[in-house]
Amino acid sequence: MGCTAERVAEALRAVxxxxxxxxxxxxxxxxxxxxxxxxxxxxxxxxxLVSKLDGDVPGTPGAVLKSAATTLISVVGGAAGPLYGTAFLRAATSVGDAAELDAGAVAGALRAALEGVVARGKAAVGDKTMVDALTPAVAAASSVAATGGDVAGVLAAAAEAAEQGAESTVPLVARKGRASYLGERSAGHLDPGARSTALLLRTLAGSAR
Amino acid sequence: MGCTAERVAEALRAVxxxxxxxxxxxxxxxxxxxxxxxxxxxxxxxxxLVSKLDGDVPGTPGAVLKSAATTLISVVGGAAGPLYGTAFLRAATSVGDAAELDAGAVAGALRAALEGVVARGKAAVGDKTMVDALTPAVAAASSVAATGGDVAGVLAAAAEAAEQGAESTVPLVARKGRASYLGERSAGHLDPGARSTALLLRTLAGSAR
Amino acid sequence: MEVTVKKIINDPATVVADALRGMELAHADLLDVQYDPAVVVRVDAPVPRKVAVVSGGGSGHEPLHAGFVGRGMLDAACPGAVFTSPTPDQVLAAVQRTNGGAGALLIVKNYTGDVLNFETAAELAAAEGIEVRSVVVDDDVAVKDSLHTAGRRGVGGTVLLEKIVGAAAERGVDLDGCEALARKVAGQVRSMGLALAPCTVPHAGEPSFTLADDEMELGIGIHGEPGRQRVPVRPADSLVPALLDPILGDLPFGAGDRVLLFTNGMGGTPLLELYLAHGIAERLLAERGITVRRRLVGPYITSLEMQGMSLTLLKLDDELVELWDAPVRTAALRWGL
Amino acid sequence: MEVTVKKIINDPATVVADALRGMELAHADLLDVQYDPAVVVRVDAPVPRKVAVVSGGGSGHEPLHAGFVGRGMLDAACPGAVFTSPTPDQVLAAVQRTNGGAGALLIVKNYTGDVLNFETAAELAAAEGIEVRSVVVDDDVAVKDSLHTAGRRGVGGTVLLEKIVGAAAERGVDLDGCEALARKVAGQVRSMGLALAPCTVPHAGEPSFTLADDEMELGIGIHGEPGRQRVPVRPADSLVPALLDPILGDLPFGAGDRVLLFTNGMGGTPLLELYLAHGIAERLLAERGITVRRRLVGPYITSLEMQGMSLTLLKLDDELVELWDAPVRTAALRWGL
Ligand SMILES: Nc1ncnc2c1ncn2[C@@H]1O[C@H](COP(=O)(O)OP(=O)(O)O)[C@@H](O)[C@H]1O
Ligand SMILES: Nc1ncnc2c1ncn2[C@@H]1O[C@H](COP(=O)(O)OP(=O)(O)O)[C@@H](O)[C@H]1O
Ligand SMILES: [Mg+2]
Ligand SMILES: [Mg+2]
Ligand SMILES: [Mg+2]
Ligand SMILES: [Mg+2]
Incomplete structure (x- = not known):
């Protein structure tokens, strides 16, 4: 089962x-x-974004993702705005103008999103950021896609891995973002961006079922 | 037993x-x-005042009281500074340059003090101020002095009456001083100036024993 | 004495003198500080043939009054202990230091302590042959004014009066003129305040009152004293009229009037909230046909770290507008110089 | 949305726009406000052939940045949501509105969000053919600076840099010159702060951290974030060196240096305490042979109603002194105009 523009929009409404x-x-x-x-x-x-989608849903999954990207960039601000915005923008570019996305396209979009976040934020795994959730999610998604999984399977695996990745941020000392100002005192807390990444992927997975 | 400059100074140190x-x-x-x-x-x-008295105790009770007045006026500020200052100033004037004060002089000094406070502050009994403590104290002091009491007796009666007068301020709604800004909400509280007046007179009474 | 309270201070007993030392260093171009008794005077005092405009009051309301010492405003300020009016010695010293031969105008906020201490100082100055006049500011509509009360408190109107009378004195208006002008301003200025959170006086160590998380005090003064009424917290759209309506009704102000609107912070209020409240007040005044010709927004007469605000409205005419606009150069208010 | 927090606001979601409305009315002579996207520009923008000096950041730090818009300082400020950096749209709109043909200098405080959003805006502006340079301020010595961290935060130094670069731009210094000057100032300014009590972000409804009655946070930033170290409350004589010593050691500053000392309040600190701390800092600097040539004391870069302070030291030379003294006319800083 492929993923249409409408499905992507529906999933973003759920998010x-x-x-x-x-x-x-x-x-x-x-x-x-x-x-x-x-x-x-x-x-x-x-x-x-929901207001924007209520007005008009673009015709392709890529166009929906691009619309999400520009909205997030224009409205969110802070670190999360450009980072999530870039993630969606790279995902949009990665899927091109395909009418439907298959498992491989979805896994590829996630990988492009991660690359975008790293390109902008320069964080590595272990820095206690959303990268700690997104990196294992991309790995899991790729391996499910490579072994013939469907879109729902890819996203379920990504969500599962992202949740574990988010949990893994708890003991870490932050090296990027505001939490890094706390030094050692940042340990013992879940990173909010990693948590939101896990929530987002879990919701996408739910929508794809 | 008359009340010398030294005794007055001692009493003020106790205060x-x-x-x-x-x-x-x-x-x-x-x-x-x-x-x-x-x-x-x-x-x-x-x-x-104690620092000043440590330097030099003036020769007469009146001079000691005058020294107290100018110190309080120069150092206290607020409402209490001018009011207590005026009280001591009028008391000083009332006792003149007598070397010792008898019961009548002490009662007269208290009356002069009260008149000074009222002249400056324009408060009447029932306005919830130090006047509520000082007024009954003056009445009690005068009657003891008139019936042949000694200085200690005059001051003991004044202290007793001042304490009762202070207590009587609790239910009152303030009409003078800052407490008046509270309107009805000032009721149910002891007036601080009435309390300090009672404390002062009780201490003078103790010193006179 | 140990620090018993969470403040950036050493000893509660020396906090005013310690702060004056910093002020003196920070504003050496504007003011001179004298410590015993404590007086802050403009650096070029006395100004020959100019009326000396002198004010003062308890400390803890900064920038009032010392922050308004300088050209075009106050010649001297007498800072008392925290929330305690200054002593006559301070006021007398201020008058002596600033009298340039044209006499002195004392601007007194209406509190028993301030009135009594300034009164004594005025008598002492007069005894030295210095001509002195006093004007009492009592603009706080939250307080009942009658012969049988202490009368209304002096609050935000004081700032406006000091600016306007200071400008007149700077232009050479004589003592009679300055006094008349001060009475005019005092007669047409009204204020009211509220608090969301109290303040703590250094030596007291405990807040001046306590408020639950959902309560505020309406009609507070500037001394951490409780207000007249405790009410539930409400949105700004309903808070601002709760201050403005009693002010408008009191003078009264009405359609066609031109006013200066002063939105004041009590010391611990974010500027963001002050501007927000100011915008609402401007809208409400416009709706009533009242023209806001001048405005002042910021923490100018405070109550230590109290959270809250006050509104002050001054009825303007061309004379007052011109004097408001006249150059001023002080630590806290400065334009045209 | 209901008011769930004790603040003078209506709806946490509209607090910035609501405050801007008040600001626009209060300072119509100085600035114009545009709401979507939110930008505050000086009233005479664009100034032909002048470099546009543009800054911005999360709201809640007022008067920074909008309070510094006006002649001799900023051409535009971009106010983000409370404690949230502005979006690229805002920054781009600010550049478009203020570019007088000489390009724009973006002054960016070093936070991941600010850096990323301004970076995007700079790219968009460049794509439109507007020459844009960015300078990042990172003066907070409380934070470790290395390739493996987000680097130091931009705090008090931002105010000084905006004033000085704004003066240069006003004099006609070109984009290269303004950029070089900004880098010079950023290179020789250092800050550190402390908090006695936290602040509450409107939408969060709860304080950003909690402190016991006898605790304070050393090394806090301006976003209500906790500091690096929680320590027992101490007298001011020991607090001030706790801020000053790390600053002095970092650049380092030493005997013979001439500096500007900026004693900043975090929003809820009585001016009395700020002046007190300022006096101590001046004394400590004098003891070390460092000459304080200029000073600024007050709440200029705040963290809502946070109680606390920061110290900022800028090494001065004659060029910087002259630019600091140059006329400025903004809502929060004004002299010579
Ligand atoms: N350099 C970075 N790379 C990747 N993610 C980052 C980076 N910096 C911050 N983040 C993420 O952003 C989250 C914070 O987002 P948000 O609170 O919206 O922005 P801000 O920090 O500007 O307030 C952090 O929890 C972290 O996951
Ligand atoms: N008009 C007045 N007449 C007599 N006593 C007064 C008057 N006003 C205030 N007081 C007394 O002064 C006391 C307050 O003194 P204090 O706190 O030292 O001064 P302030 O009110 O200036 O802070 C009150 O409790 C009251 O007893
Ligand atoms: Mg954040
Ligand atoms: Mg009192
Ligand atoms: Mg008092
Ligand atoms: Mg943020």
């Missing part, structure tokens, strides 16, 4: 709902080791 | 000790219905 539900949790996580705005920022961005 | 001991209580009372500085203000004034 917006989940972000809204988890707004306070993400704010709390960011208050502990950052500045307490991550949930608010993402919620503002995805709310704007 | 300084008592004010220091009750500094926090007076601050707390003033915080409840005023601005929280009454104990600090009086303590600053009487501490300065």
């Amino acid at each position: 917006a709902r989940v972000v809204a539900e988890h707004r306070e949790e993400l704010v709390r996580l960011d208050r502990e080791i950052g500045d307490g705005d991550h949930g608010e920022n993402l919620n503002r961005g995805f709310t704007a | 300084a000790r008592v004010v220091a001991e009750h500094r926090e209580e007076l601050v707390r009372l003033d915080r409840e219905i005023g601005d929280g500085d009454h104990g600090e203000n009086l303590n600053r004034g009487f501490t300065a």
Whole structure:
């Protein structure tokens, strides 16, 4: 089963709902080791995206992802805006103007997204950022796609790996983002961006079922 | 037994000790219905007075009282500075240059003090100020003096009446001083200035025994 | 004495003098500080043949008054202990240091302590042959004014009065003129404040009052004293009218009036919130046909770290506008110089 | 959305726009406000042939940056959501509105979000043919700087840099010159801060961290983030060196240096305490043979209602002194105009 523009838009609407539900949790996580705005920022961005999609859903998955990218970049601000924005932009470029996405395209889009985040943010695994969630997610997605899995399987594996990756940030000392200002005191807390990445992938996986 | 300059100075030193001991209580009372500085203000004034007396004790009770007046006026500030300062100034004038004060002189000094406070502050009994403590004290002192009591008896009666007068301020709604800004909400609190007046008279009475 | 309170201080007993030392160093181009008794005077005092404009009051309201010492505003400020009016010695010293032969105008906020101490100082100065006039500011509409009360408090209007009278004195207006102008301003300025959180006086060590998470005080003054009414927290759209309406009704102000709107922070209020409140107040005034011709927004008369705000409205005419716009050069207000 | 927090606001989601409305009304003589995207520009923008000096960042640090828009300082400020860097759209709009043909200098505080968003804006502006340079301010010595961290935060030094570079641009210095000057200032300015009490972000509804009655945070930034170290409260005589010594050791500053000392309040600190701390810092610098030639004392880069302070030291030479003294006319800093 391929993934159409409508399906992608539907999935992003679901992400917006989940972000809204988890707004306070993400704010709390960011208050502990950052500045307490991550949930608010993402919620503002995805709310704007839903308004935009309510007006008009572009014709291809790539165009929907591009629309998400520009909205997030224009509305979110902070670190998460450009990072998530770049992720969506690279994903959009990676899928081109295909009418439907198969498992390989989805895995490829995730990889492109990760490369975009790393290109912009220069974080490596272990720096206690969203990269710690996205990196294992990309690996898991690629291996499922390579072994013949479908879109739902790819995203389920990505979500599972992202959740573990997010959990792995708890003991880490942050080296990028605001949490790094805390030094040793950043250890013992879940990174908010890793958490939101895991939430996003889990929601996409749910929408793909 | 008459009251010499040395005795008056000794009594004022005792007042300084008592004010220091009750500094926090007076601050707390003033915080409840005023601005929280009454104990600090009086303590600053009487501490300065003790330093001055340590340098030199003037030769007559009147001169000691005058020295207290100018010190309190120069150092205390706020409402209590001019009011207590005027009280001591009028008391000093009232006793003239007598070498010793008898019961009548002490009662007369108290009356002059009250008249000074009222002249400056325009408060009447029932306005929830130090006048509520000083007025009954003056009445009690006069009647003891008139019926042949000694200095200790005059001051003991004044202290007793001042304490009752101070207590009587609790239910009152303030009409003068900062507590008046609270309107009805000033009721249910002891007036700090009435309390300090009672403390002062009780200490003088103790010193006269 | 140990620090018993969470403040950037050494000893609560010396906090005013310690702060004056920093002020003196920070603003050596504007002011001179004298410590015993404590007086802050403009650096070029006395200015010959100029009326000396002198004010003062308890400390803890900074920048009032010392932050307004300088050309076009105050000649001297007398900082008392925190929330305690200055002593007559301080006021007398200020008058002596700044009298340039044209006499002195004392600007007194209406508190029993301030009135009594300035009164004594005025008598002492007069005894030395210096002509002195006093004007009492009592603009706080939260407080009942009657013969049987201490009368209204002097709050935000003081800042506006000091600026306007300071400008007149700088232009050479004589003592009679300055006094008349001060009475005029005092007569047409009104204020009211609220607090979201109290302040802590250094020596007291405990907050001046306590508020639950969802409570605020309406009608507070500037001394950390509780207000007249404790009410639940509400949105700014309902807070601002709660301050503005009593002000408008009091003078009263009405359609066609031209005003200066002063949105003041109590010391611990983010500027973001002040501007937000200011915008609402401007809108409400416009709706009532009142023209805001001048405005001042910021923490100019504070209550230590209290969170809250006050609004002050001054009815303007061309004379007052011109004097408001006149150059001023002080630590806290500065333009045209 | 309901008000869930004790602040003078209506809706946490619209707090920045609501505050801008008040700011626009309060300072119509100085600035114009544009709302979507949110940009504050000086009223006479674009100034032909002048380099446009543009900055911005999260809101909640007022008066930074919008309070510094005006002649002799910033051409535009881009206010993000509270504690959230602005978006590229805002920065691009600011550059477009203020570019007078001489290009734009972007002053960016070193936070991941700010750097990324300004970077994108710079690319977009370049694509439109506008010459843009960016300078990153990273003066906070509390934070470790290495290739493997986000680097030091931009804090108090930003205010000084904006004033000095703004003065140069006003005099007609070209884009190369402004950029070089900005790098020079950024290279010789250092800061450090502390907090006695945290702040509460409107949408968060809870304080950014909690401190016991006898604790403070050393090395805090300006976003309500916790500092690097929690220590017991101490007297000011020991607090001030805890900020000053790391600053002095970092550049380093030493005997014979001439400096600007900036004693900054975090938003909820009484001016009395700031002046007190300033006096101590001046004394300590004098003891070390460092000459304080200029000073700034007040809440200029804040963290909402946070209680605390920061010290900033800038090494001066005659060029910088002259540019610091040059006229400036903004809502928050004004002299000579
Ligand atoms: N350099 C970086 N690379 C990748 N992710 C980063 C980087 N810096 C920050 N992040 C992510 O961004 C999250 C914070 O986002 P957000 O709170 O919205 O922005 P800000 O830090 O500007 O307030 C962090 O939890 C982290 O996962
Ligand atoms: N008009 C007045 N007449 C008599 N006593 C007064 C008057 N006003 C205030 N007081 C007394 O002064 C006390 C407050 O003194 P204090 O706190 O030192 O001064 P302030 O009110 O200036 O802070 C009150 O408790 C009251 O007893
Ligand atoms: Mg954040
Ligand atoms: Mg008091
Ligand atoms: Mg007082
Ligand atoms: Mg942020």
